[in-house]
Amino acid sequence: xxxxxxxxxxxxxLGVDKEEVKEDLANLVNYSVPMDEAKQSLRRxxxxxxxxxxxxxxxxxxxxxxxxSNVTVTARVLTVGQRSIQYQGDEQVIFxxxxxxxxxxxxxxxxxxxxxxxxDTITAGNAGVREWDGRPELNLGESTSIERSDDPxxxxxxxxxxxxxxxxxxxxxxxxxEVQVLEVEEKTIDGRNGETDILSGVFGDESTRLPFTxxxxxxxxxxxxxxxxxxxxVREFRGAPSINVSEFSAVTPLDRTVSATENAQRxxxxxxxxxxxxFDVELTGNIIEVRDGSGLIERCPECGRVVQNGQCRSHGTVxxxxxxxxxxxxxxxxxxxxxxxxxxxxxxxxxxxxxxATEHARDAMDKEVxxxxxxxxxVGLEYVVRGSLSVDEYGxxxxxxxxxxxxxxxxxxxxxxLAEVEP
Ligand SMILES: [Zn+2]
Numbered sequence: 001x002x003x004x005x006x007x008x009x010x011x012x013x014l015g016v017d018k019e020e021v022k023e024d025l026a027n028l029v030n031y032s033v034p035m036d037e038a039k040q041s042l043r044r045x046x047x048x049x050x051x052x053x054x055x056x057x058x059x060x061x062x063x064x065x066x067x068x069s070n071v072t073v074t075a076r077v078l079t080v081g082q083r084s085i086q087y088q089g090d091e092q093v094i095f096x097x098x099x100x101x102x103x104x105x106x107x108x109x110x111x112x113x114x115x116x117x118x119x120d121t122i123t124a125g126n127a128g129v130r131e132w133d134g135r136p137e138l139n140l141g142e143s144t145s146i147e148r149s150d151d152p153x154x155x156x157x158x159x160x161x162x163x164x165x166x167x168x169x170x171x172x173x174x175x176x177x178e179v180q181v182l183e184v185e186e187k188t189i190d191g192r193n194g195e196t197d198i199l200s201g202v203f204g205d206e207s208t209r210l211p212f213t214x215x216x217x218x219x220x221x222x223x224x225x226x227x228x229x230x231x232x233x234v235r236e237f238r239g240a241p242s243i244n245v246s247e248f249s250a251v252t253p254l255d256r257t258v259s260a261t262e263n264a265q266r267x268x269x270x271x272x273x274x275x276x277x278x279f280d281v282e283l284t285g286n287i288i289e290v291r292d293g294s295g296l297i298e299r300c301p302e303c304g305r306v307v308q309n310g311q312c313r314s315h316g317t318v319x320x321x322x323x324x325x326x327x328x329x330x331x332x333x334x335x336x337x338x339x340x341x342x343x344x345x346x347x348x349x350x351x352x353x354x355x356x357a358t359e360h361a362r363d364a365m366d367k368e369v370x371x372x373x374x375x376x377x378x379v380g381l382e383y384v385v386r387g388s389l390s391v392d393e394y395g396x397x398x399x400x401x402x403x404x405x406x407x408x409x410x411x412x413x414x415x416x417x418l419a420e421v422e423p
Pocket of ligand 1: 300301302304305313
């Protein structure tokens with residue numbers, strides 16, 4: 001945390017002006033007072049003064065806004081995830097998840113171990129409010145009091161964090177999944193504390209498949225195993241959700257086999273793009289255009305980037321290597337994505353390999369003939385494309401693992417798709 005963030009947290013806890021707190025904090029820290037002590041002393045200074053020293057008002061979750069400095073909330077704990085973070089150069093264990101009441105849900109971070117468990121009904125007194133990603137979140141810290149109630153609060157939300165893979169999104173925490181390990185490999189990375197072994201691979205369940213990383217390798221995560229993992233969190237990796245298993249995750253073998261789906265999720269293009277990214281999705285539409293940078297292209301031998309006239313953005317003049325690639329726009333009426341075909345899939349649609357393409361270009365004395373032939377073959381036709389979808393400020397790209405001409409009757413397919421998406 002930076003000085004600014006400390007000041008913000010303190011100001012929000014105490015309900016006083018941030019600039020004032022920041023100035024005091026900066027002074028103390030300049031006199032080499034450790035941050036924790038400096039904050040304690042400011043808590044004493046402002047402790048009774050903040051907003052008249054009254055307990056913050058009780059609020060329904062739906063009423064909490066980022067402009068509240070602190071609130072008192074009675075809520076049911078939906079999920080509890082444990083995570084280790086770097087805090088002032090030290091590792092600190094924090095607890096995070098979601099709370100709910102009848103009116104809504106809110107994310108929280110607990111900086112101390114209050115012993116929270118999913119299903120608990122609590123009253124969090126003097127919880128700090130901060131804004132994260134445009135939404136209010138609760139900070140439960142040393143000035144927060146937690147009272148438990150034996151009378152469970154009824155909430156219209158699932159308690160406990162059990163979830164299917166297809167419902168997961170980056171930011172989810174304290175989640176439990178039951179999966180089959182479809183792929184797993186050991187890797188050595190340069191971590192916080194030097195070289196670390198991790199596991200990475202792919203999990204599957206009945207709903208979809210997702211990539212994972214296990215930062216603290218669990219022996220139960222082996223190829224083919226059906227397992228339950230409690231307390232995972234979800235991050236974005238290459239534009240799609242990815243499961244993170246940590247030292248706090250509990251992995252237990254299941255005595256049933258989780259049947260991982262062979263199929264990708266199918267949905268209209270607009271829905272897929274709106275989801276922000278999907279690891280394994282199948283989209284169907286018409287190819288309406290083959291984009292520039294398709295066909296016979298040149299790559300930098302160092303970084304693999306596509307180069308123009310032998311000039312790499314990072315490596316200057318390079319001895320570029322030839323490659324095949326296709327970038328084509330797929331449109332299903334609801335939206336468009338750019339489908340990216342690798343060398344093999346491009347060879348399929350071109351009808352020849354790299355050697356054929358180079359010869360073709362040499363004979364014509366024009367590289368563009370390769371992209372032109374690809375366009376002749378695929379533009380205007382309908383394709384079923386499976387792959388990994390990433391969405392960023394440059395657009396939506398579907399990295400294809402398969403690209404098949406659709407032989408369905410479009411009307412029939414529309415009916416099937418509607419039947420699948422309607423509950
Ligand atoms: Zn390069």
